[in-house]
Amino acid sequence: MSEATGSREFFTARTVSEALAGFRPARRSAVERVPLAAALHRVPAAAVASPSPLPGFVRSTVDGYAVRAADTYGASEGLPSYLDLRGAVRMGAAPDVTVTPGACVAMPTGGVLPEGADAVVMVEYTAATMPGTIEITRPVAPGGGVVRADEDVAAGAALVPAGRPLRAPDLGLLAAAGVTDVAVHARPRVAIISTGDEVVPSSTVDLGPGQVRDATAPALAALVLDAGGDPVQAGIVDDEPGALTDRLSEVLADADLVVVSAGSSVGARDETAGAVAAVGEIWCHGLAIKPGKPTLLADCGGVPLIGLPGNPLSALVVFGQIGVPLLWRLSGCDTPPPLPVTRARLSRDLASAAGRLDVIQVTLADGVAEPLFGPSALLSVLARADGYVVIPEPATGLPAGTEVDVIGHR
Amino acid sequence: MSEATGSREFFTARTVSEALAGFRPARRSAVERVPLAAALHRVPAAAVASPSPLPGFVRSTVDGYAVRAADTYGASEGLPSYLDLRGAVRMGAAPDVTVTPGACVAMPTGGVLPEGADAVVMVEYTAATMPGTIEITRPVAPGGGVVRADEDVAAGAALVPAGRPLRAPDLGLLAAAGVTDVAVHARPRVAIISTGDEVVPSSTVDLGPGQVRDATAPALAALVLDAGGDPVQAGIVDDEPGALTDRLSEVLADADLVVVSAGSSVGARDETAGAVAAVGEIWCHGLAIKPGKPTLLADCGGVPLIGLPGNPLSALVVFGQIGVPLLWRLSGCDTPPPLPVTRARLSRDLASAAGRLDVIQVTLADGVAEPLFGPSALLSVLARADGYVVIPEPATGLPAGTEVDVIGHR
Known part of the structure; x- marks a missing residue:
């Protein structure tokens, strides 16, 4: 010894x-491959590239009518454009109509833009006053009311980066792109x-x-x-x-x-x-x-x-x-995820020594952090604490009233 | 319909x-009972009472010598008290010596205070200059250098409350008290x-x-x-x-x-x-x-x-x-645990309507929160975001430079 x-x-x-x-x-x-359902908070070993563009087709972002934008130029409440209604796009199916000049097709949000159309007018700016005809009361620019086929993600673009733990929205994006498992640490x-x-x-x-x-x-x-x-x-x-x-x-x-x-x-x-x-x-x-x-x-x-x-x-x-x-x-992540934090004011002065990091257990009530003292051997202090305050190394203490971050025990 | x-x-x-x-x-x-190892973040259905006091014995919190405090009164560097060394307490065992007037016993941190002693003098304030005798250079009060048998937790006292998710230190305290399973939601x-x-x-x-x-x-x-x-x-x-x-x-x-x-x-x-x-x-x-x-x-x-x-x-x-x-x-918890938060300044003005809660996705760099805009149908916005900023219901917006809490996506 x-x-x-x-x-x-x-x-x-x-x-x-x-x-x-x-x-x-x-x-x-x-590094191991895990199915998406088991990948929450795991750290990808490499960026995951999208196998295909997303959404993968020109997609309507509103309920309304697919049009050729030029047919709506100059339309107003006082002087609407009148377009022939040629049918409707069904969800999750290829359109079976095309939009020719002077025509329109009813579009649900999320539907595929039919051939010939280059925009979707929101239903709020239309009226169906005569059977077979739609009144357009506001113009739309080409590309209005839709997202491009690769607007969410281009083919080959990174869906998630390496080195950052996967979060709930990442799993959604990976699922949307058809990724079923991920190489993670x-x-x-x-x-x-x-x-x-x-x-x-x-x-x-x-x-x-x-x-x-x-x-x-x-x-x-x-x-x-x-x-x-x-x-x-x-x-x-x-x-x-x-x-x-x-x-x-x-x-x-x-x-x-x-x-x-x-x-x-x-x-x-x-x-x-x-x-x-x-x-x-x-x-x-x-x-x-x-x-x-x-x-x-x-x-x-x-x-x-x-x-x-x-x-x-x-x-x-x-x-x-x-x-x-x-x-x-x-596990391949150089920047740990952010900690649960509550902002509060110190109820009393806290002493520290310069060059030393002090970690003070506190309770929290009404925005006030109250330090818990007592022999450091007491486990109950930790269990009673709502979190802790860190006095940084350069500081020699923190005066009462200081606004501090109380880091929660998870 | x-x-x-x-x-x-x-x-x-x-x-x-x-x-x-x-x-x-x-x-x-x-409500179900789960073993402690599976209880992390679970919510106790009732407060868990300690079956026995903790630590359960008068325990030394320092390395030093168990003494009768009165024998140290008046001791100083210039005029030490001299006490007869009667042996040593072993860790995890009952002391086999008692402390009589004028005597002391070597104590490890965490050891059981022997009969007759009422305090422990830290080794820093002692010297072993002659065999069998310990010099004491600073007085100690009764109860100094020890915790009472029930100082951490009294028998029957709540170890953890109902309704608050169990955290790492809670599991430690429950384990210390001999609780092996918990009734949780x-x-x-x-x-x-x-x-x-x-x-x-x-x-x-x-x-x-x-x-x-x-x-x-x-x-x-x-x-x-x-x-x-x-x-x-x-x-x-x-x-x-x-x-x-x-x-x-x-x-x-x-x-x-x-x-x-x-x-x-x-x-x-x-x-x-x-x-x-x-x-x-x-x-x-x-x-x-x-x-x-x-x-x-x-x-x-x-x-x-x-x-x-x-x-x-x-x-x-x-x-x-x-x-x-x-x-x-x-799951029985009325106050959700605090969220991961990073403080940052807004890079630009954000508009909102009074009475409406706005949730704005942002990226974070160098303490600046940069809002991510784009069609709300894009999943990639969420995956690119480091977190989000909430514009509270009464606000009509937040000006650039406002200090905001960026709540991290977990």
């Missing part, structure tokens, strides 16, 4: 900004290891003296799911020398990211650093974030590893700030 | 505010019906003239999933009289919410209104929202129904404004 002590001395703390800019593994999760596999002699599985009914159920692992799994990852519960490792190194070697074979929630004692923390040093290269040990200072980041042969602080609140805060962006990056 | 025409004439448009305040079905989805079943003679399944490879693949249904399914619902694809119904009424009767037997995306033609829209009037009571036909005016809301024997406009963009906008809050309410 001399290595552990050694590494603690050797590595200085980094800031969160430094970690986000500098701890950027090249690794990306594998696999959900990154995140191995979650808990350590600490006091930690027992959360399924444990009766606790022994000093035992605590594992709270961090189930909460981390939820954060991983929310960030598009696939959490793999890799169990609890006790503080026995070598046990963590062995477990790390096992999970590294099949993980895109490894998260170790350290035991809370100094012994367990040293154990973690020593074990990690045996399987990878420690990038930083200590992060300028509160809560969350005893964080460790390492590169284990290309697989990033995050050593989280022992107390669950700190662990979840650090994972949110460091692990979530990393997870998106592993 | 005279009913259809009748209902279109009869019902006046409502505002979105009126719909949100007035169209509030009493229905809630059934079932995901509301949302039957999605598409109508329109021109609409064909999105799996269709070769389109006939005038046909379009169903884009709305897959996109709606994604919005339903995001809002905690269970989408049930109920297929495409053609514009044949009676066909929609029959399908509605079938799906109403087993749905918490029914969504009908109307065909785009006026004929298909009339068909929808007529069919809905045959199975329920129309609450409004026409909504003061742009895009999305031809929206229909109905109560079908306690099951709410939303008739969406024919064009996919309008349909998705209306479902986001009306359907999503309704869906949360059906």
Whole structure:
């Protein structure tokens, strides 16, 4: 364990900004094809090109009459144009009439523009006063009331870009274009290891003296799911020398990211650093974030590893700030999607140290963010919070009344 | 179909505010028990009480020495207190020593406070200069350096409230308290019906003239999933009289919410209104929202129904404004979780009508929101948008430069 002590001395703390800019593994999760119905929030590995133009035909965007635009020039309420009604276009079918000069055809919204026509007059600017004749009371320009066959998407154009998680409208557009499956990055596999002699599985009914159920692992799994990852519960490792190194070697074979929630004692923390040093290269040990200072980041042969602080609140805060962006990056997305935010005013002054990122849990009521204080070891603080406020690294604090973004816990 | 025409004439448009305040079905989805690992974002049907206090024992929050606080009073760097070291507490185990006057015991963070001690002095304020003796250089008050056995949660206190979707930290707290499953509202079943003679399944490879693949249904399914619902694809119904009424009767037997995306033609829209009037009571036909005016809301024997406009963009906008809050309410949550928001400045003036809610798709770059215009029938507008800006009902527009919340498409 001399290595552990050694590494603690050797590595200085980094800031969160430094970690986000500098701890950027090249690794990306594998690429797999998934059906469209399973592609929500998945990240395309490449832009998806449209196999054909959309809508694919000149399509009416209004209910009205297909015309030759020139036949409507000069039409007005006082002096309408009169056109011969030659029939009607049916939805989802080829028109069986053509529009010759002086003629028109009834058009439903979404219908195919018949041959000979170059515009659709809205029904509001027409009247059917005599059988077989339509009065036009307003002119329409060529192309009016229709969309071109490739106006929505040209053939070969990108329907969705690479690297941005797919959203509901994307799935609609892909479906419209006839795309039935997409090549996306696999959900990154995140191995979650808990350590600490006091930690027992959360399924444990009766606790022994000093035992605590594992709270961090189930909460981390939820954060991983929310960030598009696939959490793999890799169990609890006790503080026995070598046990963590062995477990790390096992999970590294099949993980895109490894998260170790350290035991809370100094012994367990040293154990973690020593074990990690045996399987990878420690990038930083200590992060300028509160809560969350005893964080460790390492590169284990290309697989990033995050050593989280022992107390669950700190662990979840650090994972949110460091692990979530990393997870998106592993799945091919360099810009994580925006967070749920509510704007509010601080109820009181908040102190911070320059160069340190502070994450303050708050409750929200009537536009006021009320900080929740108390020992940072209390999980109930997190569960009671409506969200959190971040005090940026350069700031030395925020005065009461400051308008802040409260980032919601999802 | 005279009913259809009748209902279109009869019902006046409502505002979105009126719909949100007035169209509030009493229905809630059934209650089911799910294991904790499947409970993320689910809505508890009742508050969950803690079966026991947390952490359950007087727990050290620091690394240091368990002491009787009175033995440290007056201690300073210049004049330390000297205490006999009687042993160490091990993690996850009952202490096998007691702290008598003048004595101390080494404590790891998270350890059980031994009998006789009432505080823990942080290791930073101690020195081990002679074997068997610890120097204390700063006094500690009773209760210092520890949390009470019920400080996180008292036995019987609520761990999580009813009606608020469970978030990652909640799962951690529930796990810590030994809760292994939770009674939550079932995901509301949302039957999605598409109508329109021109609409064909999105799996269709070769389109006939005038046909379009169903884009709305897959996109709606994604919005339903995001809002905690269970989408049930109920297929495409053609514009044949009676066909929609029959399908509605079938799906109403087993749905918490029914969504009908109307065909785009006026004929298909009339068909929808007529069919809905045959199975329920129309609450409004026409909504003061742009895009999305031809929206229909109905109560079908306690099951709410939303008739969406024919064009996919309008349909998705209306479902986001009306359907999503309704869906949360059906699952027992009256306050939907906050939305992903980015603040930005408008690049140009936006017009609106007072009393109407306008939803404008925008792209985002460098803190500027650039509205995307174009025929509202274009799905690609939605897929290109980074999010949308809402112009509230009372406003007649927003000038360029206004700071707005851009709500992200998830």
